[in-house]
Amino acid sequence: xxxxxxxxxxxxxxxxxxxxxxxxxxxxxxxxATNGGGAFIFPxxxxxxxxxxxxxILEYTLGKTYRSGAPGSFxxxxxxxxxxxxxxxxxxFLITVYYFAIVVWVxxxxxxxxGCQWGDDTTGFLYxxxxxxxxxxxxxxxxxxxxxxxxxxxxVVVAIVMYRGINKGIDVACKICLPILxxxxxxxxxxxxxxxxxxxxxxxxFTPDWSAIANPDVWVAAYGQVFFSLSIAFAIMIxxxxxxxxxxxxxxxxxxxxxxxxxxxxxxxxxxxxxxGYMAFVQGVGVEDVAAAGIGLAFVVFPTAVxxxxxxxxxxxxxxxxxxxxxxxxxxxxxxQSVITGIQDKxxxxxxxxTTVVLVPAFIVSFLxxxxxxxxxxxxxxxxxxxxxxxxxxxxxxILIGWFFRPEKLRQAANEFSNFSIGKWWTWCLKLVTVVVLxxxxxxxxxxxxxxxxxxxxxxVGYIMLAFLIVGAIILTLMKGKEGFYKKPEDAPGYED
Amino acid sequence: MxxxxxxxxxxxxxxxxxxxxxxxxxxxxxxxxRKEAAEK
Numbered sequence: 001x002x003x004x005x006x007x008x009x010x011x012x013x014x015x016x017x018x019x020x021x022x023x024x025x026x027x028x029x030x031x032x033a034t035n036g037g038g039a040f041i042f043p044x045x046x047x048x049x050x051x052x053x054x055x056x057i058l059e060y061t062l063g064k065t066y067r068s069g070a071p072g073s074f075x076x077x078x079x080x081x082x083x084x085x086x087x088x089x090x091x092x093f094l095i096t097v098y099y100f101a102i103v104v105w106v107x108x109x110x111x112x113x114x115g116c117q118w119g120d121d122t123t124g125f126l127y128x129x130x131x132x133x134x135x136x137x138x139x140x141x142x143x144x145x146x147x148x149x150x151x152x153x154x155x156v157v158v159a160i161v162m163y164r165g166i167n168k169g170i171d172v173a174c175k176i177c178l179p180i181l182x183x184x185x186x187x188x189x190x191x192x193x194x195x196x197x198x199x200x201x202x203x204x205x206f207t208p209d210w211s212a213i214a215n216p217d218v219w220v221a222a223y224g225q226v227f228f229s230l231s232i233a234f235a236i237m238i239x240x241x242x243x244x245x246x247x248x249x250x251x252x253x254x255x256x257x258x259x260x261x262x263x264x265x266x267x268x269x270x271x272x273x274x275x276x277g278y279m280a281f282v283q284g285v286g287v288e289d290v291a292a293a294g295i296g297l298a299f300v301v302f303p304t305a306v307x308x309x310x311x312x313x314x315x316x317x318x319x320x321x322x323x324x325x326x327x328x329x330x331x332x333x334x335x336x337q338s339v340i341t342g343i344q345d346k347x348x349x350x351x352x353x354x355t356t357v358v359l360v361p362a363f364i365v366s367f368l369x370x371x372x373x374x375x376x377x378x379x380x381x382x383x384x385x386x387x388x389x390x391x392x393x394x395x396x397x398x399i400l401i402g403w404f405f406r407p408e409k410l411r412q413a414a415n416e417f418s419n420f421s422i423g424k425w426w427t428w429c430l431k432l433v434t435v436v437v438l439x440x441x442x443x444x445x446x447x448x449x450x451x452x453x454x455x456x457x458x459x460x461v462g463y464i465m466l467a468f469l470i471v472g473a474i475i476l477t478l479m480k481g482k483e484g485f486y487k488k489p490e491d492a493p494g495y496e497d
Numbered sequence: 498m499x500x501x502x503x504x505x506x507x508x509x510x511x512x513x514x515x516x517x518x519x520x521x522x523x524x525x526x527x528x529x530x531r532k533e534a535a536e537k
Contacts, residue, residue: 008524008528037502037505038501038502038504038505038506039505041505041508041509044509045508045509045512045513199498202498202502202506203498203499203502206498206502206503206505206506206509207498207499207501207502207505208501208502208505249524249527252520252523252524252527253524255516255519255520256517256520256521256524258516259513259514259516259517259520260517262513263510263513263514263516263517266509266510266513267510270506419523419524419526419527420523
């Protein structure tokens with residue numbers, strides 16, 4: 001008997017916890033500010049309505065209807081679609097092994113926040129003291145022993161959550177982490193808004209540059225932000241929704257998840273850019289001179305900003321990194337669960353066995369990311385997984401469902417227990433809008449990578465990662481699973497129906 | 498901060514936080530209905 005979420009709240013919090021991740025805190029504000037500021041809001045809201053919510057509804061419906069993770073759900077529609085599910089699962093596995101390293105750095109920075117131990121040179125502190133970065137990918141520099149304790153701590157916590165399963169593990173973890181995350185961000189926002197210079201930060205983020213609306217790159221950036229932010233197209237939402245009771249309203253749940261995720265990133269962005277605005281004010285420079293995204297924002301700019309605060313510097317450092325930790329943990333466990341579900345379903349393993357099969361190799365490989373070259377591997381793996389893997393997987397998913405299967409059947413399945421029905425707009429958003437935008441993004445990212453490479457990293461490393469995703473998906477598809485894996489529930493629409 | 502920036506911030510906040518409020522209202526309403534139906 002397949003495990004089910006104990007309550008609707010448990011599933012909603014887990015889905016929100018998965019969607020709300022590090023990208024909400026460190027990616028969105030900068031993307032908005034550098035892609036038209038306030039004018040970015042229009043393509044962003046449009047992308048949420050035409051791609052984010054439709055794909056979320058699709059994935060919730062797939063998981064709930066076919067009652068299996070991504071490989072099983074696609075295989076139950078058509079055996080030829082199964083490889084896409086494994087491709088998504090392997091993207092999750094690749095993200096899992098480097099995501100650990102980021103959470104490890106975040107834990108280190110929670111400790112460094114006491115007394116602002118990063119000093120005045122936050123860049124030198126990150127690359128020299130914390131990462132002990134080597135000269136390149138081929139120079140590993142050994143495992144950094146000072147990162148071992150937080151590394152093992154994260155692994156122990158994750159292993160406990162994963163072995164305890166959906167209700168006793170993931171549900172409980174999300175119910176603990178999300179309120180902490182919200183409380184930390186609320187305090188950061190309130191403090192940020194009361195600082196001098198905060199308005200400059202907000203003006204940088206929200207002042208509209210209307211000429212940006214006509215720029216196709218801004219639209220692609222908006223769709224990219226929505227797409228990466230919602231944890232779609234890499235097996236997570238299909239996996240989570242496969243544990244839903246049959247009478248769940250997936251349409252309203254998709255709206256709630258998307259609005260909460262994006263509402264949260266707007267809220268967090270207000271807090272982060274208020275504090276960055278204050279930092280720019282204190283340093284007498286423009287906000288555009290200090291604004292950054294990603295690792296640069298989290299571990300260089302924000303620590304500098306925390307050091308310049310008039311009081312309670314350590315407290316605000318801890319609050320920021322605890323919010324990153326909780327956001328990262330809820331996302332990490334969802335990513336791992338998508339891999340576990342795929343393995344468990346195909347070979348009808350016990351949950352404990354499937355968890356071991358996934359965690360042991362992930363544990364071994366993740367050591368690579370706490371070596372002196374860890375940041376290089378992380379940067380490239382992140383690029384391959386997100387900019388090539390996820391967008392390609394997304395476009396293949398909507399093409400297969402939209403053009404080679406009848407999405408109308410899934411629309412009926414979604415509407416069956418829904419409080420408000422989705423119309424044909426949903427089908428056309430999937431068949432046309434998402435295919436065009438994601439297709440364009442995938443092709444341009446592939447062309448860019450194969451012609452220019454990425455950040456000067458050796459191409460062969462990227463090819464190994466791509467081969468892992470593609471060849472791995474083919475091998476896992478060809479391996480024979482248990483009979484039940486291919487058998488769709490009686491009431492689920494089939495390819496031949 | 499310009500008026501247009503304030504308006505865009507308000508549109509984003511109201512649009513998304515309003516979406517959360519509406520979705521939650523629908524969810525609670527349907528839960529209530531389901532509970533009442535089960536009691537009957």
